[in-house]
Amino acid sequence: MKKIYEVYLEALKLCEPYHILSSDLRVLLAFDMGFASPIDTLYYKDKEMSEEQIALFNSQVERLKNNEPVEYIINEANFLDLKLYVDRNVLIPRMETTELIANLSEKIYDYFDPRNYLVVADIGTGSGAIACSIKNMYKNWLVSASDISSPALEVAKKNAEKYSLPISFYKGDSLKPYIERNMNLDIIISNPPYIVNKKDVQPSVSFFEPASALYLDFSSSVYEKILADVNKVKKGSLLIVFEIGYDLKEYIEDLCKKYLGNYSYKLEFIKDLNDLDRFAFIFLE
Numbered sequence: 001m002k003k004i005y006e007v008y009l010e011a012l013k014l015c016e017p018y019h020i021l022s023s024d025l026r027v028l029l030a031f032d033m034g035f036a037s038p039i040d041t042l043y044y045k046d047k048e049m050s051e052e053q054i055a056l057f058n059s060q061v062e063r064l065k066n067n068e069p070v071e072y073i074i075n076e077a078n079f080l081d082l083k084l085y086v087d088r089n090v091l092i093p094r095m096e097t098t099e100l101i102a103n104l105s106e107k108i109y110d111y112f113d114p115r116n117y118l119v120v121a122d123i124g125t126g127s128g129a130i131a132c133s134i135k136n137m138y139k140n141w142l143v144s145a146s147d148i149s150s151p152a153l154e155v156a157k158k159n160a161e162k163y164s165l166p167i168s169f170y171k172g173d174s175l176k177p178y179i180e181r182n183m184n185l186d187i188i189i190s191n192p193p194y195i196v197n198k199k200d201v202q203p204s205v206s207f208f209e210p211a212s213a214l215y216l217d218f219s220s221s222v223y224e225k226i227l228a229d230v231n232k233v234k235k236g237s238l239l240i241v242f243e244i245g246y247d248l249k250e251y252i253e254d255l256c257k258k259y260l261g262n263y264s265y266k267l268e269f270i271k272d273l274n275d276l277d278r279f280a281f282i283f284l285e
């Protein structure tokens with residue numbers, strides 16, 4: 001039987017013309033061998049693989065050659081301290097969204113005492129990455145999450161159950177589920193569809209990830225729907241946190257002027273690690 005490093009080197013050579021990352025091959029090998037981390041493929045490189053394991057790995061490599069994201073192949077994505085189930089019903093959580101969580105945890109003291117029982121809504125939850133990570137960090141927060149997609153909600157529920165996180169899930173568009181339940185919110189977080197130019201999207205994303213979660217439709221913008229209805233869920237101070245496209249700063253500014261004119265509010269844009277405008281923090285007194 002072949003050893004891990006032999007199977008890896010063979011696959012690496014075959015994948016060269018397809019520009020497949022060596023790290024993706026290690027992710028597959030680690031998953032197939034039941035290792036805790038891809039780094040274990042180096043520690044146990046002399047471990048032999050069964051014919052079944054090699055056949056499975058080779059079939060997965062073929063999927064990589066077709067640009068399928070490795071996260072969909074193994075139905076798993078790392079997000080902060082969590083390993084989340086993902087499939088083609090939800091977006092794969094991105095590094096930018098981990099930055100959103102990091103910025104929120106850093107800036108929350110500017111707005112609220114995080115020891116309080118804050119009521120939080122994650123709009124367009126997808127895999128539940130935001131809701132699950134927030135509830136995992138702030139056990140006392142009352143976290144709800146919503147999505148228009150029933151299959152996406154099933155994925156999010158599965159991830160919450162995996163980590164025994166008590167999160168309420170609702171089906172519906174933007175703030176409607178919360179308005180229907182007469183909820184007063186302290187924090188609204190949303191990473192809605194925000195891609196304007198489809199040419200910015202890599203084939204592995206456009207071919208496999210749900211278009212409804214990728215592309216901004218200005219005629220049905222989640223950003224606008226949330227800001228237009230925010231008065232219906234606001235009782236006291238309210239923090240709205242958006243992940244945005246790098247080219248949406250002026251659009252968000254205009255929406256705030258249009259819908260928040262009756263409030264005293266502070267709008268702050270924060271750049272991501274690539275120095276692009278990526279997050280909007282809107283605080284309403």
